Amino acid sequence: MTAQPDQASEQAGRIIISVDAMGGDAGPGAVVAGLAASAAKNPEIGFILHGPEVRLRKLVAKRRDLNNRVTFRDAPDVVTMDDKPSLVLRNGKNTSMWSALESVRLGEAASAVSCGNTGALMALSMIRLRKLPGVNRPAIAVLYPALAARKFNVMLDVGADVRADAADLLQFALMGASYARNGMGLRRPRIGLLNVGTEEHKGRAELKEAHTLIAQFSDSANFEYVGFVEGSDVTGDAADVIVTDGFTGNVAIKTGEGTAKLISTLLRDAFRHSLLSRLASILAITTIRRLHKRIDPRRVNGGVFLGLNGTVVKSHGGADATGVSSAIKLAFQLAKSGFTDRLAARVASTAEVAQEEATPSAADAAKTVNDKYEG
């Protein structure tokens, strides 16, 4: 990992994204192709690329769009999809993932992008970048296609974390609201808490507790709390931000994505069924493409880790060049908007407001949050 000031100086004025070239299903070739696509579209962007340097230099050399846009950090090891996060924490110093986060930690890059193992990336991010003051459990937020006018809802946590208590769910609501406000331009986002029904008596104990807690913070944190929402509201217009624990969120979006893929496959089969349907498919091709573009997960690729000192975008493990480019775009936008600083300020000010405005019941809520702050 030698510094390369000659190349770095050429990056002056650009927003630098740190990219883990390894660990994705499609290999570093797809990642470099994604870089090239982003570089071609956006002159403001520069990269630090992490992985086996000799191999990466060859891939980058083939892309004219990447000329003088990439600094390399040699990292011989790769975090695989099967690696246990705990093992990566102990032995992962020479991995491209570790190196990619290191550039953010050292301030060389504004944000990081990786297609690798989500659990390891989250564990490394928590240890190396550390949580924002006041955040107990960072979360992964994704954009999910919806009927809403704005076309996407924010959903968090989808990060496969196995539990979230009421105070965690409140923090997800605060972070999700901040993301929706700063990243999507929603002045007063509507927050919904995912449950098995919209009635107040339904659901697990921690959900009922979170229901009360989130409602108490809606004014001070400047969001509208719409109460419990159901799985059908993930694609609906009842809320802009869907709050849930990482286990439920992970299963829900994967089931939804599987359903979309099923329909897409069946639609293709259906259009092959007869001569008439083949003719129809030729005429319908623009229509189908329009639809595909509207809901293509590659175009909103990238879960954002919320609650860390630095922005980390987790791209889909199976992302191709389009997917990687889309994740880079998101990392760029968030870096440019100064999102992390805004989120940090929001979490901090909410804690203050909660203490200042504390009513007897809100005092309990503030205490719960503060216990977490100190933990």
Next chain:
Amino acid sequence: MTAQPDQASEQAGRIIISVDAMGGDAGPGAVVAGLAASAAKNPEIGFILHGPEVRLRKLVAKRRDLNNRVTFRDAPDVVTMDDKPSLVLRNGKNTSMWSALESVRLGEAASAVSCGNTGALMALSMIRLRKLPGVNRPAIAVLYPALAARKFNVMLDVGADVRADAADLLQFALMGASYARNGMGLRRPRIGLLNVGTEEHKGRAELKEAHTLIAQFSDSANFEYVGFVEGSDVTGDAADVIVTDGFTGNVAIKTGEGTAKLISTLLRDAFRHSLLSRLASILAITTIRRLHKRIDPRRVNGGVFLGLNGTVVKSHGGADATGVSSAIKLAFQLAKSGFTDRLAARVASTAEVAQEEATPSAADAAKTVNDKYEG
């Protein structure tokens, strides 16, 4: 609730389905229309219809197909979607839902169908029909469209029950396997346990425990255990039966259904976009209809309550005549196959096998199951 032997005698030789006419979003008119559709297609079927008798008689009189096929049980009260299950248990004696289950309990009908409040229906079913010996936590199983050759996977529990421990998940696996074998003709169903990843170290503690437990029973209970599956496998071909807790299952299928509805809406909009796309849509209409029929939830409408003394089919709250008719068909098929008796035998014999074949570790598993049996 006076007996009507004159009408009942005309039903001789038919399989009688007990139907709750009330509580669905579309009202009793849709339910009666569903009855008529089923009666027209299936001469072997007869009905006991529960609800406000005068009103129901008027609706039935308009349907020639229902002539001499329906016995009435007057029930003036209705369980609404907002009624708390505990309240229905205490005060629900005069509701159509209670009455519909009573016909199954008394042996007047082979199975019951209701479009009403799921929580209340499950609570009433548990108290009035009682659980099968050996079953701790009944479950709701649904069929979900899949890429699999057979076109549907079984998923359970989707019943919004808030928790399931490892022993409950084992029972879901046993019941799901029995349903797939008897109801879908799969000789040795493949069982998958829903998690946030397929790696053994992932997920909640009870999932890791259930993972070990289910594997131990695969031979004695005659299923293949494929291990952990992910949300994307709900629509895939990795397993025939997806086992999960009722909270996760409920959120997952509602998110999946919401996604399907979103795509359907967007597809319709896309085809309206231009003159060419309108022309394409005219040519594509048969194709789209074919696809729609393939994944139409109304055609596989009906969650089945597994683990009770009697078969109860919960139709979708928003079911129209097609949906109701489909739920009735499922209730009829299960009644005709003697499914409840077979399931009871399977659960009982599995317990025996577990005891007879007990290895040191399987002995613990058998003990866990037996503790539940005695509970």
